[in-house]
Amino acid sequence: ETAANVPIRTVCCIGAGYVGGPTAAVLALHNPHVRVVVVDRDQKRIDAWKGRHLPIHEPGLGDVVRAARDGTSDIEAGTEAARQPNLFFSTACIETIKEADICLISVNTPTKLRGVGAGRATDMAAFEGACRDVAMYAKPGCILVEKSTVPCKTGQLIKDIMEAHRPGVVFPVLSNPEFLSEGTAVRDLMQPDRVVIGSESTISGHRAAAALANLYAAWVPRSRIAPINIWSSELCKLAANAMLAQRISSINSISAICEKTGADVGEIAKSVGMDPRIGPQFLKAGLGFGGSCFRKDIASLTYLSESLGLPEVAAYWQQVLTMNNFQRDRFARHVIATLNNSLRGKKVTILGYAFKKNTGDARESPALDVIRILLEEGPKSIAIFDPLCSEADIKHELSVLEKDFAVCKPDGPVEVLQDPYTACADSNAVLVLTDWDMFKNTKPAPAPTKPTLAESYDGATPTGVLHITPKLEQTNLNSKPPTP
Numbered sequence: 001e002t003a004a005n006v007p008i009r010t011v012c013c014i015g016a017g018y019v020g021g022p023t024a025a026v027l028a029l030h031n032p033h034v035r036v037v038v039v040d041r042d043q044k045r046i047d048a049w050k051g052r053h054l055p056i057h058e059p060g061l062g063d064v065v066r067a068a069r070d071g072t073s074d075i076e077a078g079t080e081a082a083r084q085p086n087l088f089f090s091t092a093c094i095e096t097i098k099e100a101d102i103c104l105i106s107v108n109t110p111t112k113l114r115g116v117g118a119g120r121a122t123d124m125a126a127f128e129g130a131c132r133d134v135a136m137y138a139k140p141g142c143i144l145v146e147k148s149t150v151p152c153k154t155g156q157l158i159k160d161i162m163e164a165h166r167p168g169v170v171f172p173v174l175s176n177p178e179f180l181s182e183g184t185a186v187r188d189l190m191q192p193d194r195v196v197i198g199s200e201s202t203i204s205g206h207r208a209a210a211a212l213a214n215l216y217a218a219w220v221p222r223s224r225i226a227p228i229n230i231w232s233s234e235l236c237k238l239a240a241n242a243m244l245a246q247r248i249s250s251i252n253s254i255s256a257i258c259e260k261t262g263a264d265v266g267e268i269a270k271s272v273g274m275d276p277r278i279g280p281q282f283l284k285a286g287l288g289f290g291g292s293c294f295r296k297d298i299a300s301l302t303y304l305s306e307s308l309g310l311p312e313v314a315a316y317w318q319q320v321l322t323m324n325n326f327q328r329d330r331f332a333r334h335v336i337a338t339l340n341n342s343l344r345g346k347k348v349t350i351l352g353y354a355f356k357k358n359t360g361d362a363r364e365s366p367a368l369d370v371i372r373i374l375l376e377e378g379p380k381s382i383a384i385f386d387p388l389c390s391e392a393d394i395k396h397e398l399s400v401l402e403k404d405f406a407v408c409k410p411d412g413p414v415e416v417l418q419d420p421y422t423a424c425a426d427s428n429a430v431l432v433l434t435d436w437d438m439f440k441n442t443k444p445a446p447a448p449t450k451p452t453l454a455e456s457y458d459g460a461t462p463t464g465v466l467h468i469t470p471k472l473e474q475t476n477l478n479s480k481p482p483t484p
């Protein structure tokens, strides 16, 4: 009745980004007899996946890609035995879709910038485009998998698109949200807490879910593969991200009280986290969450709630975002206040641009919000150093500020430097905005003013640390940057 009856021989993954690339690579590694082809419209990205320098940095990713793509070694078995390459990267989207038994859609689903729901609703243009390509060119019975994070009920949208293009042809639709975190993507994919597979309660739905589950079962214990209803699956991804972000906003709200009372948020996080009902994870106060997912997924959840006639639910989750903005704002205002309420003629250094350590992803970094506020004060210069984010990516992100300010040199005050010491030279304030290990022991030398905000954060991996200092001691930066 459907292709789910036949074994899966070819997987097409549409979207070669932070999710598509690593997911496809791990899938290929563990299913050596399945051909996995990752397609993307972006020729440069595909060329990078084929080459020596992968387009994204993730610890361990190079080994997995090389093993599956080049057949260099069997890293799982720890031997150097050759294997047949079964991971391919291509821009030939249509040709690949035509051959596929299963298409994973892992394209970007950002927040809509304009029109109805701007700033909150999910922009489904790329996702719909990929679905249309599958609808028009896939073999009948090809299984379509939502890997991107999408609003609840997207499965219905896909079915409507399929029906409009190929009336009467069965294309089972599954939801298989990705829970990986950037910086630990390979580990998260190799040892997932759970693999959620949502399907419709029909025979073809169940068969399709079983076919996808079989691919995962090559390395994931069956007990961790959860077959659930498709709408639950779509919504559980938004719920998981919203609840993780909520913990960060919760502890940050407490940090604001700490700074006014002398309580220590690090001690509080530790004590609170010892309660097993709460647990210690995700309780680190700092600049708040960044990255391409948490904010947009909560925005999507609030929009969804409102469109379902649930404004109270929308308002509840909106507060998580409000708290996150407050934290950044508070930090930036504190920097300005500490520098006598003016940045005229002063230099500020920003150590760390990535939204968290071990990733080169510059999207939606807390640093952008801090820089926006600092620029209002007309600083002489803002020097940025990050061990992994490329200068081009950082400048691309900063370009959204251009409508209000001249940002980068020569017209504006901002420059991106390749060396942390040059970035810190003659600076009036050094702000640690990413929890990179290399900044962990960063201290002013000889500390003329004690770090202020730093005191209220747990010493392990603080962000939002402010040093008022002309220089950093050379020895205090662990000078080894991460290896790509």
Ligand code: NAD
Pocket (backbone or CB within 6 Å): 014, 015, 016, 017, 018, 019, 020, 039, 040, 041, 042, 045, 093, 106, 107, 108, 109, 126, 127, 129, 130, 147, 148, 149, 150, 178, 179, 180, 181, 182, 292, 293
């Ligand atoms: P990304 O922007 O890094 O990659 C998406 C890729 O899709 C881009 O390279 C783009 O060129 C390509 N693309 C878009 N439309 C296409 C089309 N029609 N045909 C071919 N290629 C197309 O995005 P990402 O960070 O990998 O995220 C992908 C999805 O996964 C999003 O929905 C995101 O919310 C979700 N997600 C992301 C993470 C994360 O940590 N980044 C984690 C879990 C889930």
